Amino acid sequence: MTDDRKSPAPEVPSIGASRPDVVPTHSVQDPAPDAAPRDAANWAAKVDRLTVDDSQRAHGYNIQGKRIAGPQQGFGRLWQRTYSADLGTAITPEELVADWRARFGDFWPKSGRFYGSVASIQPGDVAPLTAGGVTTGIMVLYADDTSFSFMTPEGHMFAAMITFSSEVAEAGGTLAHIRMLLRTSDPMFELMWPVAKRAEDVFWPGTLKNLAAAHGVHSVVVTSATECVDRSRLWKNWKNLRHNSAIRTVWHVARAPFTSRRGA
Amino acid sequence: MGISTATMKVASPRPGVAVILIAGDVTAACEQTLMTAHEEATDVGAKLIVLDFAGMDYMNSGGIGMLVTLLVRAQRRQQKLAAVGLTEHYRQIFELTRLDEAISLHDDADAALAAR
Numbered sequence: 001m002t003d004d005r006k007s008p009a010p011e012v013p014s015i016g017a018s019r020p021d022v023v024p025t026h027s028v029q030d031p032a033p034d035a036a037p038r039d040a041a042n043w044a045a046k047v048d049r050l051t052v053d054d055s056q057r058a059h060g061y062n063i064q065g066k067r068i069a070g071p072q073q074g075f076g077r078l079w080q081r082t083y084s085a086d087l088g089t090a091i092t093p094e095e096l097v098a099d100w101r102a103r104f105g106d107f108w109p110k111s112g113r114f115y116g117s118v119a120s121i122q123p124g125d126v127a128p129l130t131a132g133g134v135t136t137g138i139m140v141l142y143a144d145d146t147s148f149s150f151m152t153p154e155g156h157m158f159a160a161m162i163t164f165s166s167e168v169a170e171a172g173g174t175l176a177h178i179r180m181l182l183r184t185s186d187p188m189f190e191l192m193w194p195v196a197k198r199a200e201d202v203f204w205p206g207t208l209k210n211l212a213a214a215h216g217v218h219s220v221v222v223t224s225a226t227e228c229v230d231r232s233r234l235w236k237n238w239k240n241l242r243h244n245s246a247i248r249t250v251w252h253v254a255r256a257p258f259t260s261r262r263g264a
Numbered sequence: 265m266g267i268s269t270a271t272m273k274v275a276s277p278r279p280g281v282a283v284i285l286i287a288g289d290v291t292a293a294c295e296q297t298l299m300t301a302h303e304e305a306t307d308v309g310a311k312l313i314v315l316d317f318a319g320m321d322y323m324n325s326g327g328i329g330m331l332v333t334l335l336v337r338a339q340r341r342q343q344k345l346a347a348v349g350l351t352e353h354y355r356q357i358f359e360l361t362r363l364d365e366a367i368s369l370h371d372d373a374d375a376a377l378a379a380r
Contacts, residue, residue: 037353038322046356071332072366078336141361142325149325151361161329161361181329230336 042144044124050139050153052126059115059128061252062245063137066153074159074183075237076190078230081180081200085208085220086173093146093166093174100164100176100211101148107214109206111199121148132199135252136245138162155243157189157196158182176211178204181229186240188247190233270294270320272301274308281380282310283373287319292326298334311343314376315367318349328361335366344368346376 049067052060071078087096100107101121105114112131125140134157138150147165152158160182169175184190205222212220241247270288277283282305284298305313315331338345345367350358358364370376 037351039324040353042324043353043357044360046360068360068362070362072335073362080333141328144324147324147326161325161332163325163329165326179329181332229333230340232340 039144042123042142044139044141047124050126050137052128052137053117055117056115056128059130059135060126060137062135062155062248063126063128063153066155066243068139068141068151069154069156069159069185069240070151070161071159071181071183072234073154073237073240075186075234075240076184076193077228077233078181078183080227080229081182082225083178083204083208083222084224085176085205085212085222086169086171087176087212087215087217087220088173090217091174091215093168096166096174096176096211096215097146097148097164099214100166101143103214107207107210109203109210112203131203132196133249134246135249152185154185154240155245155248156185157192157245159185159240176208178208183234185237186244187238188241188244268294268297270297272297274301274304276305276308276310277373278377280309280311281314281377282308282312283314283316285316285319288321290317290320290323290327290330292324292330294327295330295333298330299337302334302337306341306343312376312380313338313343313345314373315345315347316349316373317347317354320349320354323354323357328357328363331363331367335363339366344380346370346379348372348376 049065050063052064104121105116108114112129114127114129116127117125121140121143123140123143126137128135128137136156137153139153140148141151141161142149146167147163149161149163152160160180162178162180165177165179167175184193189196201224205224208222209220270286270290273285275283275285284301284305302313335345347358347367348370349372350369355369358367358369368376368379370379
């Protein structure tokens with residue numbers, strides 16, 4: 001465990017207009033001197049390159065050895081997209097997220113397949129997935145009682161961080177959210193964005209509807225919001241094309257008969 | 265979005281530089297607080313904004329997402345971001361998420377200013 005003892009926040013170097021601006025909403029208490037950070041167990045350990053578990057190696061060809069790619073490593077415009085559903089009062093946010101983590105792939109619509117482990121989603125997990133015929137994957141970056149987040153590997157359609165969370169609404173119901181911050185990874189995927197966006201608008205609401213139905217809510221309304229955070233494209237990252245998972249999936253499938261014959 | 269669980273104070277130790285002192289729990293609920301601090305930093309003409317995390321107690325993935333958004337806004341205004349006061353735990357999270365490729369990491373504000 002990392003020793004995360006903190007020194008008190010230093011005064012900002014001398015001069016200038018010190019401008020207290022934000023009113024604290026709760027008091028911040030000093031942690032015990034030798035306390036590990038509260039979130040230590042929630043984060044994935046640092047890795048430079050992703051490794052797929054042997055049991056999932058057959059589907060992990062577009063993840064193995066890849067690096068994580070966050071939105072700043074992508075190419076296209078930066079979007080923030082949120083899908084939400086109110087599941088009522090039959091389940092708490094903690095219960096919902098525990099079940100979501102335990103059976104994540106079960107709630108996906110049939111157009112996608114998630115090759116996660118049989119156990120609950122845990123920080124650091126690397127899992128292949130197939131969506132829209134393209135095989136790629138995710139790494140679990142963070143997980144706690146009410147949320148979990150994925151990041152995508154190089155070559156995924158989106159350079160993204162995707163967070164699944166739950167909270168209690170003002171009206172008392174349990175809200176489920178899927179929130180993503182994403183750029184398409186390369187120019188080819190950027191061209192496909194209008195189609196991909198529509199597919200996402202079917203896939204993720206479908207996931208929330210399946211999640212709701214699994215908890216007895218059969219007429220859930222899914223709301224969505226989309227904000228373009230940055231309209232500029234990151235042309236310096238056009239070379240991400242070399243990792244493109246769609247191209248690599250086609251190549252993998254095309255040569256599969258020959259590689260399996262050679263292996264026989 | 266919930267109630268902000270962090271405090272952020274802005275100081276300008278020298279022309280063109282602003283330091284945002286971050287304390288408490290950094291989550292997506294702090295987005296408006298951070299963006300307000302960023303506006304203040306912009307108002308003093310900062311081209312380098314130093315995020316001082318020495319007082320941070322906790323951060324979740326929503327906090328990282330918020331920093332990505334801040335990074336975009338800063339780049340749009342030709343501002344550079346630097347981070348100081350990160351413990352080894354949080355430094356590794358910056359490296360894991362590759363935020364360190366866009367936000368330079370330093371031990372303290374003096375080092376960030378010297379690297380300017």
